[in-house]
Amino acid sequence: MELKNKRVLVVGLGKSGIAAAMFLRQQGAQVTVSDARSATALAKEIPALLDAGIMVEAGGHGLLTFRRQDLIVISPGVPLDTPEVKQVIGYGMPVIGELELASRFLKGRIVAITGSNGKTTTTTLIGKILAEAQLLTLVGGNIGTPVIDLIPKSTDETIDVLEVSSFQLETIEQFRPWIAVVLNITPDHLDRHGSFENYAAMKTRITELQQADDFLILNAEDKPTQMVAVKTKAQIFWFSPRRPIKQGAFVHGESIVFIPREGAKAEPIMPVAEIPLKGSHNVENVLAAVCAARLAGVPAEKIRSAVTSFKAVEHRLEFVRSLHGVEYFNDSKATNVDATMKAIAAFPGGVHLILGGKDKDSDYTLLVPLLRERVKAVYTIGSAAEKIERQLHGVVKMVEAGTMDAAVREAQKVAVAGDVVLLAPACSSFDQFENYEHRGRVFRQIVQELS
Template sequence: MELKKKRVLVVGLGKSGLAAALFLKARGAQVTVSDTRSASALAKDIPALLEVGIMVESGGHGLLTFRRQDLIVVSPGVPLDTPEVKQALAFGQTVIGELELASRFLEGRVVAITGSNGKTTTTTLVGKIFEDAGLPTLVGGNIGLPVIELIGESTPESWSVLEVSSFQLETVIEFKPKIAVVLNITPDHLDRHGSFANYAAAKTKITGQQDADDFLVLNAEDKATQMVAAKTKAQIFWFSATRQIKQGTFVHGESLFFKASETATPEPILPIAEIPLKGSHNVENVLAAVCAARLAGVPAESIRASVAAFHAVEHRLERVAKIADVEYYNDSKATNVDATMKAVASFAGGVHLILGGKDKDSDYTQLAPLLRERVRVVYTIGSAAQKIERELAGVVKIESAGTLDAALAKAAEAAVPGDVVLLAPACSSFDQFENYEHRGRVFRELVLAMKK
């Protein structure tokens, strides 16, 4: 992609938008940034942009700003139905995202991992397995560094292990991972995508440009994920925690195996007991990671050692503390109903569950059977509280707490020895917090303060 002297508009000044703008300018483009936030809200970034000659439009998008561009790069947080973006597409202008832009310049091979839940854990684990095996490895995307910031370190020999979201995949055109992994597809971000079909279609774009030399790793027990198989030209490898499969990774007895082909002998990788992560959903994440690693040529013994030494990722069923024989777990990353179900299912019972935040057009009634079985009390917080209380009325005892600190105080008072206090909100965090990491950090700080 030739960028020199091209007029490029970056829409949205988030982390990836800022990185894209600076990258484009360094490549000789004439760059403008447009954001709906006010100049005061962007104060920490504007001086650095102006200093290198990047124009900044704040407080809204101008239609003429969009019309005067050779290329438009939208940040993941900017919906494609934003009126100005929609009009640009209607006029036939080229609109891509930061992931697509970065993929045009990133050297080496890519492992791209998506799914409604488990992306961060699986991406981090794959990165660790590759690094431990001595492969030149870069990790980023929807976690850590934006993909565009990995370009400078990439080489023809490197592996870039990327977490990619539906927001990022919406705008890919030529993005072509060597190994693509789709962990699961369950309802999420319906407020953004409009329907589950649209959301699933965005996830499917991960394999759109793959060919017969590439690999696609899919969940054999997830119906929506299975549908991706019909959309690919790549070699398909499956993973299953419940049955033996013809090609891929699976659990048999008490161990995890990899099968390189339909005719190959299953290769033992590690006993399930050596997986240090809590919850059956994490067995699936490990199966997917192992499959990707074997496809990249990492030996079984190296994979086993890496998995055994892996620890839970921050904000994902993270054990914070045990106080008065009550355990406190931070699963702030559980930002949809399916993730919350997986978190609750990781405990036998006695759960005090903190739910709520910003609703994403979710159906909380799906939680009902599991709540009846394992949860003592639900404490609601945030703007979704009333909807949650309405949809779960009569299922379990519900206490309206409003804020995270109030919910934690109520839960700590009600919990008895052997119980679990679990933050697994089933909602995004943007009504009361900067992001799910901020929410998780606040929860952790509040819990640890109780120990003093």
């Protein structure tokens, strides 16, 4: 991809947008960035961009700015139906995302992981397994490190382990993973994609360009994920915590086993009891990681060693502290209803649940059975609070907390030894926090300050 002297516009100044702008400038492109936020809001970012010779448009998008480009690179947070983006697509101007741009320059083979829930845990675990097996491994993507920042370190021998979101997959053209993993597909980001069908179609794009010598790993217990199988040319490997399968990883008795090809003997990998992570959903994440690691050539003993020493990823059912016999867990990454259901299910009962944030057109009534079975009280925060309270009225005790600080302190007042205070909000964070990490850090700080 020739970029020297090309006029390129980067839309959206999130972490990946800034990384893309800097990379494009290093490649000799004439770069402009455009963001709807004001110059005041972007005060931290603008000086470095200007110093690099990048033009900055803040406080809105100008259609002329868009039309004067050779290429437009949009950040994952920018919808394709943004009026200016929609118009230039109609004019036939090339529009790609940071993932697609980076993949044109990234060396080595790609292991890409997507799904509604479990992406970060599985991506981190696969990266750990491969690295401990002495394979040259880079980890990035939606997990926090922009893919484009991996380019300088990548080589032909590198395995690039990437967490990819539906937003990133929306703008791919040539992105082709060697190993693709689809963990699950449950309703999420409906405010962006419009319908579950559109959202699922974006997830399916991960295998769109795979060929017969590539691999696709799918969840045998998730019906929407199973549908991806009819869309691929890749070799399919399945994982299941419930039943034997012909090719892939599954739980047999009390152990995880792997079958490398149909008709082959099952290879023992490790006892399920050695998985250090809470929740049955993490068994699925480990099974997916086992498939990816074995396909990458990692032996069973290396996989077992890496899994047993793996610690919960920050903001994913992360243990914060125990106070007076009450345990506090941070699952700020539970940004949709399905993730919150999995978090609740990780505890037998006595849960004080903090719910709320920015609604993503979610159906909170799906929580009702678990709330009745395991939750003592729900503490609502953020702009989604009214909708949550309306949909869950009469199911369980509801406390209109409003803020994180109030929610934690209200829960502390009534929680008794053996109970759990759980942040698993089922919403995005952008009404009160910068992102889910910021929300999780605030929760942790409040909990640590409790006396």
